[in-house]
Amino acid sequence: MRLPTLRRSRSADPGVLTGPVRLDRRTKRLVGRLRPGDIALIDHVDLDRVAADSLVAARVAAVLNAKPSISGRYPNLGPEVLVEAGIPLLDDLGEDIFHLVREGDDLVIEGDAVLRAGEELATGTRHDAGTVAKAMADAREGLSVQLEAFAANTMEYLKQERDLLLDGVGVPDIRTKLHRRHCLIVVRGYDYRADLEVLRPYIREFKPVLIGVDGGADALVEAGHAPDMIIGDMDSVSDDVLRCGAEVIVHAYPDGRAPGLHRTEQLGVPAILFPAAATSEDIAMLLADEKGATLIVAVGTHATLVEFLDKGRGGMASTFLTRLKVGGKLVDAKGVSRLYRQSISGSALLLLLLSALAAMASAVAVSTVGKAYLGILAEWWDNLVFDLQRLFS
Structure with missing residues (x-):
């Protein structure tokens, strides 16, 4: 992807650049406001690949991170994505930078320092291919500790959601018919565009139930498909897609709190609550399985241990158990575009x-x-x- 031409400062140093800053502590929320050439200010410890991919797609000029982009807990994939795309990454700037800058301020990045109107606001660590490679090598040494924590989280989730996993207790009633049908569950994750393109003939022939998980509903619409269901906490799906007529299921916390429900009510979109400790992509799979789907095709979901850890949260432990529960029904489309590509020589x-x-x-x-x-x-x-x-x- 071609990156925008960066605005250089008057210094002859090619490592100096300027641009307007846009900031948010949630990277997922910030991406929707970014424009090409912006400097993104995030608060994201252990930057994951999905977040990095979205920043690259937004064609930002640089990324500033108040937290360490690689803490060393595990080899997260995001910084490598940014560096390979040629986007400068300056991290570990400290919490104060969020109080020192305002949305739209013109900032100057000079070496490992962030300046505004000649005043130095913060200094951090500027990454390149060498620093990222070294940090990733160090992080791999601590992978066993994270694996133990992941296993512990998995057992805790099993105790908490035993009835949901084993007997489907808590799965809501829905109007969309899934019995004896194929379901295509789309998460806006790794390689989702390529996999959706390869699956186009399958969608046309088998007409599966199309389920978008949060921003995955937008991904379906961008690919020319109309989602039948939208599942998630509603933090990254657009208003227009929410109003498209699909059945909406809001992912709630186990205690019933559902921040996403307020948004659907504001838009006048009827919604069903699904309280669960699992991730949104997992409850989509559990719902499809419980309602009798014969095949579940997953696009953009997490499949490997590194991907589970890359999300950097204990809730990913539900993914492992969900896949055990769904079993042979699940076909992961990840990598399909590399295995098979329709072409005519x-x-x-x-x-x-x-x-x-x-x-x-x-x-x-x-x-x-x-x-x-x-x-x-x-x-x-x-x-x-x-x-x-x-x-x-």
């Missing part, structure tokens, strides 16, 4: 063209009208040759 096109020409020639040769046209064509060719011979003789 040049040799195949040439063969198709030659076959078509041969078929046309055969049809003309055996038909009465065709023979008449061939006679006219032969006579025209003879006359042309005769005229050329007279011209040069």
Whole structure:
């Protein structure tokens, strides 16, 4: 992806750049306000790949992080994504920077310092490919500790949501019919665009129930599909998509609190509550399984241990158990675009063209009208040759 041309300061140092800042402590919320060339100020310890991908897609000029982008707890994938995209990353700037700058301020990034109108506001660590590689290598050494914590969180979740996992207790009644149907669950995560493109023929042929998890509903609409259901805490789905007519299920905390319900009520969109400690993508799978779906195709969801840890939260422990519960129904579309890509080679096109020409020639040769046209064509060719011979003789 081409990044925007950065506005350089008057200094000849190519490492100095300026731009307007946009800030939010939640990266997911900030992305919706970013414009190409902005400097993004985030508060995101252990920056994950999904967040980094969204910042790259927004074509930001640089990323400032109040927290360490790689804390060393585990090898998170976000900083590497930013560095490979050529986006400067300056992190561990401290909490005070959120109080020192305002939305839209023009900031200058010079080395490891952030300045405004010549005044130094904060200093941090400026990352490049070398610093990220070293930090990632150090983080891999602590992976065993995180694995133990992940296992402990998994057992705690099993105790808390045993009835939901084993017996489907708490799964709400819905109007969308899932029994004996395929379900396509879309999360706006890794490689979701490529996988949705490859799955286009499958969607056209099998017409699965399309379930968007939060921003995954927008991903479906962007790909030209209308979601049948929207599930999540409603923090990253757009207003227009929420109003598209899909059945809306708001993910609530186990105690019944549902911040997303206030938003649906403001928009006048009827919604159903689904209280659970699991992640939104997991309750979508559990709902599809409990309501009798014969196949669940997952796009953009988490599949590997590194991806579980990359989210950096204990709630991801539900993902492991959910996959055990759903079992053989689940087909993960991640990587499908690398395994299979619909394409027609040049040799195949040439063969198709030659076959078509041969078929046309055969049809003309055996038909009465065709023979008449061939006679006219032969006579025209003879006359042309005769005229050329007279011209040069």
